Amino acid sequence: MRAKRFITLAGAALVLLLGLWLARPPMLCANGDKHEATGGHAHMPAPLEYADAHVPLKVWADQAMIARGRDIYTTRCAVCHGDTGDGKGPAGVALPLKPSDFRDKAGVAGMRDNYWFWRVSEGGQVEPFKGRGSAMPPWKGQLSVEERWAVMAYQHTFSGHQGPHVPWEHPGSVAMGRDIYAMACVMCHGVDGKGDGSVGPMLSPRRAPQPRDFTAGVFKFRSTPSGELPITADLYRTVTEGIAGRGGPLTFGVRRHRIMPSFRQMPEEQRLEVLEYVKTFHRGFWEREEITRVTIPSSPPATPDRIARGRDVYVNAKCFECHGESGRGDGPAAPTLKNDDKLPIEAADLTRPSQFKNGARPEDVYRTLMTGLDGTPMPSYADSLQPDQAWDLVFYVLSLSLGGRAAEAGLRVVR
Numbered sequence: 001m002r003a004k005r006f007i008t009l010a011g012a013a014l015v016l017l018l019g020l021w022l023a024r025p026p027m028l029c030a031n032g033d034k035h036e037a038t039g040g041h042a043h044m045p046a047p048l049e050y051a052d053a054h055v056p057l058k059v060w061a062d063q064a065m066i067a068r069g070r071d072i073y074t075t076r077c078a079v080c081h082g083d084t085g086d087g088k089g090p091a092g093v094a095l096p097l098k099p100s101d102f103r104d105k106a107g108v109a110g111m112r113d114n115y116w117f118w119r120v121s122e123g124g125q126v127e128p129f130k131g132r133g134s135a136m137p138p139w140k141g142q143l144s145v146e147e148r149w150a151v152m153a154y155q156h157t158f159s160g161h162q163g164p165h166v167p168w169e170h171p172g173s174v175a176m177g178r179d180i181y182a183m184a185c186v187m188c189h190g191v192d193g194k195g196d197g198s199v200g201p202m203l204s205p206r207r208a209p210q211p212r213d214f215t216a217g218v219f220k221f222r223s224t225p226s227g228e229l230p231i232t233a234d235l236y237r238t239v240t241e242g243i244a245g246r247g248g249p250l251t252f253g254v255r256r257h258r259i260m261p262s263f264r265q266m267p268e269e270q271r272l273e274v275l276e277y278v279k280t281f282h283r284g285f286w287e288r289e290e291i292t293r294v295t296i297p298s299s300p301p302a303t304p305d306r307i308a309r310g311r312d313v314y315v316n317a318k319c320f321e322c323h324g325e326s327g328r329g330d331g332p333a334a335p336t337l338k339n340d341d342k343l344p345i346e347a348a349d350l351t352r353p354s355q356f357k358n359g360a361r362p363e364d365v366y367r368t369l370m371t372g373l374d375g376t377p378m379p380s381y382a383d384s385l386q387p388d389q390a391w392d393l394v395f396y397v398l399s400l401s402l403g404g405r406a407a408e409a410g411l412r413v414v415r
Contacts, residue, residue: 044128045272050118051232054286059149060156060164069154072147077155080136085158096133097124102158109161109170112276113152113286116165120148167280177277180270184263185278189214193281208338208345208376209245209259209357214281218340220373221358223293226380229284231291235275237359239263244355259357294370297387299362302395310396313389322347322377327400340375347377351401365394 046053059065073081080092085102092099102108118126120143124134139148156165167174181189188203190196193214200211212219221238222230242262263271279285300306314320322337324330327350334347353360358368369390372380381390 044115045269045276046112046114046118048233048236048272050114050121051236051272051275052285052291053114053117055113055117055149055152055165056289057164057166057286060153061162062153065146065150066153066157068147069150069152072143072151073154076139076142077151081155085155095135097129097135099136102155103160105159105161106172108156108159108165110172111165112167112173113165116152117148120152164286166283166286167276168283174273174277174280176270177273177275180266180274181277184266185274188260193278203259204245206343208341208343209243210341210343211260214278217282217284218375220375222371222374223296223367224371225292225294225382226372226374228292229282229288231293232272232275232279235278236271239266239271239275241359243357245357294367294382296363296366296370299366299394300388300391302362302398306392307395307399309389310392310394310399313385313393314396317381317384317393319393323350327351327397337377339377345376350397353398353401360398362391362394362398365397366390369393 045051074083078089080089080095080099081087081102082089082092082099087099087101089099100107119129119136121138121140123136123138124130125138129136143151152165161169163169171178186197188195188197188200188211190200190211195211195213197211204210217229219230219234222228222234224230224234238260240263242264243260245259320331321333322329322331324334324347329347329349331347337345337347339345348357349355356364356368358364358373368378369385370380370382372378372382385393
């Protein structure tokens with residue numbers, strides 16, 4: 001019965017992935033891209049380097065910022081976009097790609113703030129806008145970040161919307177991501193993102209890991225300090241790479257990605273769209289005004305001396321209490337480990353880097369040591385290890401799997 005159920009689930013998953021790969025939803029429209037005469041730009045997700053460029057919520061209704069933006073708009077933007085934001089400025093009428101009409105309520109509502117900031121910053125120098133003949137200059141070299149926020153806040157007033165420009169005010173801006181989530185994610189993470197989908201518990205019955213509860217704001221795999229939300233690139237890495245693990249009995253026969261599949265075959269635009277929707281489950285992604293990232297310095301060469309010192313760090317940091325003397329996850333504290341939800345959780349078997357859920361490259365292991373895995377007993381060592389000590393420990397951990405699996409460990413020892 002279990003085998004039949006697993007085959008059914010596996011078949012459904014394969015059909016889903018194939019459908020997502022073959023069916024590339026059309027790009028959304030923004031700013032009146034409904035008819036060539038009204039202008040507008042193809043709406044696509046902002047690239048990763050701009051994905052976290054969310055405008056502080058207070059900016060959108062700050063009258064001083066709006067007035068500042070009006071002055072900038074009048075001197076720099078109105079010549080193409082028009083004094084009333086209708087896209088019919090004297091310099092814009094002859095352009096091959098008509099300037100946006102900011103009065104188009106539906107078009108403006110379909111944009112996201114990070115997309116908008118990207119457009120203002122890069123202008124028409126990036127695709128697909130460059131290929132369509134956009135003449136918009138890049139403003140990142142002439143306007144500060146706050147000045148770009150201000151002009152966006154002023155442009156926003158043309159649409160008649162008074163509140164912050166966020167997905168919970170404009171659900172249409174994440175409509176594509178919502179549809180992809182419904183097809184690819186809801187069975188594990190649930191309709192409301194609480195990790196309570198129908199399939200999720202079968203992956204690891206009554207044990208951790210369970211599907212992530214996006215509403216709680218606790219994420220294991222981050223490049224940000226412990227206790228902070230991840231950046232979008234962290235979420236993108238997880239969606240792309242998937243999560244390895246032994247999994248429960250219903251994952252028998254599934255190779256490597258037993259906890260979460262890799263969505264590498266999903267088009268990049270769709271991965272970015274679904275992540276914009278996932279972020280809506282926790283408003284902290286829009287409310288934070290500053291993002292701190294853990295710095296990963298360049299990796300030094302792995303040497304026998306470093307590995308030997310790493311063993312001392314392993315002992316002094318008491319890693320053996322959970323991971324065991326030989327790193328097999330069989331330390332004295334291992335049977336008692338639980339996550340924040342009080343579910344039993346296994347210590348990682350450090351001799352099997354293919355099962356490292358946060359990646360097995362040296363920089364991945366370094367990042368895990370510095371950030372910790374929030375929600376689990378694995379702490380951050382950012383305050384207790386110097387970078388050299390951390391690298392020593394990284395090399396020792398990866399050396400534990402060198403018995404016949406050096407390539408898998410990603411470690412090359414310089415002698």
